[in-house]
Amino acid sequence: ILNVEQSPQSLHVQEGDSTNFTCSFPSSNFYALHWYRWETAKSPEALFVMTLNGDEKKKGRISATLNTKEGYSYLYIKGSQPEDSATYLCAFMGVNFNKFYFGSGTKLNVKP
Amino acid sequence: EAGVTQFPSHSVIEKGQTVTLRCDPISGHDNLYWYRRVMGKEIKFLLHFVKESKQDESGMPNNRFLAERTGGTYSTLKVQPAELEDSGVYFCASRHRDDNTGELFFGEGSRLTVL
Numbered sequence: 001i002l003n004v005e006q007s008p009q010s011l012h013v014q015e016g017d018s019t020n021f022t023c024s025f026p027s028s029n030f031y032a033l034h035w036y037r038w039e040t041a042k043s044p045e046a047l048f049v050m051t052l053n054g055d056e057k058k059k060g061r062i063s064a065t066l067n068t069k070e071g072y073s074y075l076y077i078k079g080s081q082p083e084d085s086a087t088y089l090c091a092f093m094g095v096n097f098n099k100f101y102f103g104s105g106t107k108l109n110v111k112p
Numbered sequence: 113e114a115g116v117t118q119f120p121s122h123s124v125i126e127k128g129q130t131v132t133l134r135c136d137p138i139s140g141h142d143n144l145y146w147y148r149r150v151m152g153k154e155i156k157f158l159l160h161f162v163k164e165s166k167q168d169e170s171g172m173p174n175n176r177f178l179a180e181r182t183g184g185t186y187s188t189l190k191v192q193p194a195e196l197e198d199s200g201v202y203f204c205a206s207r208h209r210d211d212n213t214g215e216l217f218f219g220e221g222s223r224l225t226v227l
Contacts, residue, residue, distance in 0.1 A: 098160060
């Protein structure tokens with residue numbers, strides 16, 4: 001069983017604040033790292049698929065970086081909006097596996 | 113294009129009863145996964161189908177859980193007999209066969225409550 005850890009567990013910010021959270025995963029046998037956004041009562045939706053060390057991906061105000069050698073990925077949200085409120089999940093896949101290991105998620109609440 | 117659909121969205125049963133959850137993946141997606149989230153913890157892998165074959169069922173908790181994917185289309189997950197600790201949200205996800213790093217497409221989950 002692999003450990004994928006996310007921190008913090010929850011985060012409360014004001015509208016307009018920028019924020020970031022972390023996903024830690026095994027640094028060996030890396031294959032891919034995914035970020036998903038999960039709104040209440042909906043299904044998780046993919047934000048980013050990251051495969052290369054040093055990858056930086058951006059979608060609007062949200063961006064992510066990847067460090068496979070040290071086993072972490074950061075997700076950044078610039079100028080948080082109430083609609084960004086959701087749980088953000090990361091999922092790790094190793095080279096010898098064909099399944100994803102999920103972290104517990106970071107629950108973000110953005111107050112207007 | 114229709115997404116991943118799951119049925120039922122919520123099921124409440126008593127301990128000892130049987131429940132069958134169904135997942136219809138996106139058409140053409142050979143990879144189908146079942147995951148479970150219990151009490152706000154991480155989403156845990158249960159099993160993985162490639163078409164109708166079980167590729168990996170290492171996450172299945174015990175022999176009370178039975179998953180099938182006849183014909184390589186929809187999948188069912190049966191829990192018999194259900195125990196209290198089986199309560200949680202069961203997610204199904206699918207992924208295209210040829211896209212090994214491609215994203216998972218999730219259903220909205222089936223919430224199971226065992227009383």
